[in-house]
Amino acid sequence: MQLQSKLPGIGTNIFTVMSALANEYKAVNLGQGFPDFPMNHELTDLVNWAMKNNFNQYSPMPGWLPLREAIAGKVEFLYQTKINADTEITITPGGTYAIYSAFTTILQPGDEVIVFEPAYDSYIPNIEINGAKAVTINLVYPDYHIDWAAVKKAITSRTKAIIINSPHNPTGSVITENDINELRDVVANTNIFIISDEVYEHLIFDNILHQSILRYNDLLQRSFVCFSFGKVYNCTGWKLGYCIAPPELTRELRKVHQFNCFSCHTPSQVALAQFLQNKDAYLSLSAFMQQKRDYFISLMSRTRFDMLESHGSYFVCAKYDRISDGGDKDLAIRLTKEAGVATIPVSAFYHNAKDDKVLRFCFSKKNETLEMAVEKLSKI
Ligand code: PMP
Numbered sequence: 001m002q003l004q005s006k007l008p009g010i011g012t013n014i015f016t017v018m019s020a021l022a023n024e025y026k027a028v029n030l031g032q033g034f035p036d037f038p039m040n041h042e043l044t045d046l047v048n049w050a051m052k053n054n055f056n057q058y059s060p061m062p063g064w065l066p067l068r069e070a071i072a073g074k075v076e077f078l079y080q081t082k083i084n085a086d087t088e089i090t091i092t093p094g095g096t097y098a099i100y101s102a103f104t105t106i107l108q109p110g111d112e113v114i115v116f117e118p119a120y121d122s123y124i125p126n127i128e129i130n131g132a133k134a135v136t137i138n139l140v141y142p143d144y145h146i147d148w149a150a151v152k153k154a155i156t157s158r159t160k161a162i163i164i165n166s167p168h169n170p171t172g173s174v175i176t177e178n179d180i181n182e183l184r185d186v187v188a189n190t191n192i193f194i195i196s197d198e199v200y201e202h203l204i205f206d207n208i209l210h211q212s213i214l215r216y217n218d219l220l221q222r223s224f225v226c227f228s229f230g231k232v233y234n235c236t237g238w239k240l241g242y243c244i245a246p247p248e249l250t251r252e253l254r255k256v257h258q259f260n261c262f263s264c265h266t267p268s269q270v271a272l273a274q275f276l277q278n279k280d281a282y283l284s285l286s287a288f289m290q291q292k293r294d295y296f297i298s299l300m301s302r303t304r305f306d307m308l309e310s311h312g313s314y315f316v317c318a319k320y321d322r323i324s325d326g327g328d329k330d331l332a333i334r335l336t337k338e339a340g341v342a343t344i345p346v347s348a349f350y351h352n353a354k355d356d357k358v359l360r361f362c363f364s365k366k367n368e369t370l371e372m373a374v375e376k377l378s379k380i
C-alpha cells in the first residue's frame, strides 16, 4: 500500500523515546512530565462511587453538565469572569486534544500560526496536519521571555492565530501583565485567534499571579483556553481536560469534537464535578510543587549542572557546560545509559533542533526519587 504521510519527518516523540530508554536502563526518570506519587484517594473513591452507582454510559457531547457548572464556578472564583457552562465549556480527553481541536476548528490550508519555541511538541504537528504553517519565534534565553518586537515583525495577512503557554513547558517561564498588554496590542483590529495553553494554571510559584486569558474579557472573545485535570490532580493518565471559548467559537469546536471523541469518560467527570468543590485541593498545589522545585534545586547544587529559573510548571532546566560541550540529546542519552537518570533535551522542543545546551528535569517526584537522581548526577 502507498501512503502519503500527513506528517513527514515526524518520528516518535521525545517523551516516549526517553521514557522507553529510562525503562530499558532502569534509570530514574526525570524526563517525561508525570508525578510518581499517588493521586488524592478522595478523588479515586469518588470515581469508584460513580462507577458503582451506574454513571457508566455516554455523557452529553459537551461534557457532564455538573462538571461544566463546577468549572464555571471555579473560573468565577479564581478570575472573576462569568463563563456560561452550557455554551462556553467543552470537556475533552486531555489538554492536548483541546489544543488540537482548537487548531482544527480555525485553521485553513495556508494559514500561519505564531508559535514560541521551545514549544510543547504537539503544537507544530497539530498546525501542519491542518495544512497550515507554524511561524516560529524563539523565546529569549536564558529566562525565555517573549520578544514582542519579533512577534510584531512576524505578523502577516495570513496570521490566523498565536499560541501561548504559561506557565511554560519546558522552561517554567511565565507571562506577565506586560505580556498581556503586548498581546492585546498585537491582536487589536485583527482577526487573529489566541490559543492559550494553561494546563499548568495551578503550578505557579513565588507568589506570581497566573495571567490567565480568562481574566481579560476582551482577549477571551478571540480565545480558546485549554486546561488539563491531569496536571491539577496528579492523574496525567486520566487524559481529561477542557476548553473554554466564547459561544460562537465553542459551537464550531464542538463540531470537530462530536465526530472525533464525541464525549469523555463519564465516571471521572462525575467525580471531578464533586471534587472541584474542594478549593484547597487545587489551591494547595502551587505551594506543594514549589517546595519540590526548591528542594530539587538545592539538591542539584551538589552537581555540576547550573540551574536556570523556573517560576511554574513542574519543570526546571539546567545548563551543563561544566560537564560537556556536546549536544543536549547526546548528553541526555548518555546520562540515561551511564548515570542512570533520564531527562529531556530542550532541543526536542525546537522544530530545527536548536540546541541551547540545556536539559529539562521534571521535579514532580517523590523526594526520595529526586534524592536518588541527584546522588547519581553528582558523580558525573
Ligand atoms: N500542554 C502542555 C504544555 C503540556 O505540558 C501538557 C502535558 N502533557 C499538555 C498540554 C497536555 O495535557 P494532557 O495530558 O491533558 O493532554
Ligand code: GLN
Pocket (backbone or CB within 6 Å): 015, 016, 031, 032, 033, 034, 169
Ligand atoms: N507533558 C508531558 C511532558 O512534557 C508529557 C506529555 C506526553 O508524554 N505527551 O513531559
